[in-house]
Amino acid sequence: MTIATELPFPYSVKRHGVSLNNCDDEPVRTPGCIQGHGLMLAVRPHDLVAVQVSENWPAWTGTPVDQVLGQPLASLVGAEGARVIQHIMDTELLANNPLYAVTTRLTGTRTDSAPVDISVHLSDGVLIVECERSGRGVASLTEPVTASLIAAPAGTLVNPPAAVTDTDYYSMVKKTLVRMKATASLAEFCNVAAQEVMRITRLDRVMIYRFHADYTGEVVADAHRDDLNSWFGLRYPASDIPKPAREIFKRIGVRPLPNVDGETVEMVPLLNPQTGRPLDMTYCALRGASVMYTDYLRNMGVSATLTMPILRDGELWGLIACHHYSQLSFPYSLRAAAEFMGQITSLEIASAEGREYLQYRLRLDAAHHAVLATASADGDLSALTDAKFGYAEGKSIDAEGRSGGLLGGIDATGVAVFERGRWSMQGDTPTEAQLDALAQWLAQRMEASRSDEWVLAVDDLGRQFPEAAKYAEVASGVLAIRVSQRLLGDWVLWFRP
Structure with missing residues (x-):
């Protein structure tokens, strides 16, 4: 196999290869x-x-x-x-x-x-x-082709553990939908989705992999065999699933790879x-699978994969990525059940995000009210960086806004308060000079919106405000609260990496 800067024509994955430098062109x-x-x-x-x-x-x-x-x-x-x-x-x-x-x-x-x-x-x-x-x-x-009829002949890939049969199909769908609709947050929804796919396919590991705005990925749920380590929370570069692969996943329902070494x-x-x-x-x-992909799986000890896309409004939100640590076959019945699970997850993801957004807005409102109450009671914002607010402990506040730490309440790792021309910081935050530039940009954003809304949340800060890319490790997202008209120019900013 040869790896060239410019890919040959006609291309064959058997004869040619790609590298990180040209994987987006594969x-x-x-x-x-x-x-x-x-x-x-x-x-x-x-x-x-x-x-x-x-x-x-x-x-x-x-x-x-x-x-x-x-x-x-x-x-x-x-x-x-x-x-x-x-x-x-x-x-x-x-x-x-x-x-x-x-x-x-x-x-x-x-x-x-x-x-x-x-x-x-x-x-x-x-x-x-x-x-x-x-x-x-x-x-x-x-x-009919059902999982119960599959028995591999000698010399072929072994079959997966018993999967769902036709007689169980209605029950499987009903149970899955009930469990998904009962979730109160996106995190809970993703955990249920991973557990349900693992229950149906009996594969060794099922992950929900979410794409961020920069196409890096994060494992937001991981159901796995008891003897395996969890990969929950792991982040991966965009090159792990390059653009050509992401585009294909927007079009297909399921992608089987029964033998990485095949x-x-x-x-x-x-x-x-x-x-x-x-x-x-x-x-x-x-x-045929990309050699970069099969090498990647081989390095992790994975022998077979089954992958389903999660789409939201026609865009690739993430993947249901199933790993197995021995070679196996994926009969039509199992692939059909897995594809259907991907479709259910895609249909329900918007509702799950809506439920989580509602909970998030409640926390934002509670934080906003707590900030205003502090400013009103103390005449300034200095209390927001006092130990009594529990920043160091990362405690949360309740729905009524009673103080117990604003960091944990909105899932932040750092907070910065600007009052009377100076910054007070707690946790992981940008520098004062970087905060000055960020506050100016936030003020322009709020003024441009022509809204009475005093709360602004930005999840992809580095993309919307390129200067922020320099400190993405501490602040790839920001929640900004403008305290009041009386204190115009005073801010409370929360950050998360």
């Missing part, structure tokens, strides 16, 4: 390769003739690649399989929408060999046909003959 949607535990065909939609095939087709069927290209689909997957696929094309919406088609044996395989589950979708001018071993016996070919196989030819471009595999379950 053609994740068109890797030129698939994961080797399956097979792929690209066929012309109008006549179902094969125009591309994965290079491992001969190893599975004994049919050379050059004898696959140009052949009708019926000669490759059997007449009945081709008939079912044609019927699905005639009756279903397949554009960028993979659907299970049929379980059958491929032409050229032995009668005692494992059948394959076939899914199909339309993309980039061709019908993409994905084949994965089902692990089901001959007598089971007409039965073989990567190329498509033949590399370019889609229908378009003259690399085949767009955005929606393919078998899409």
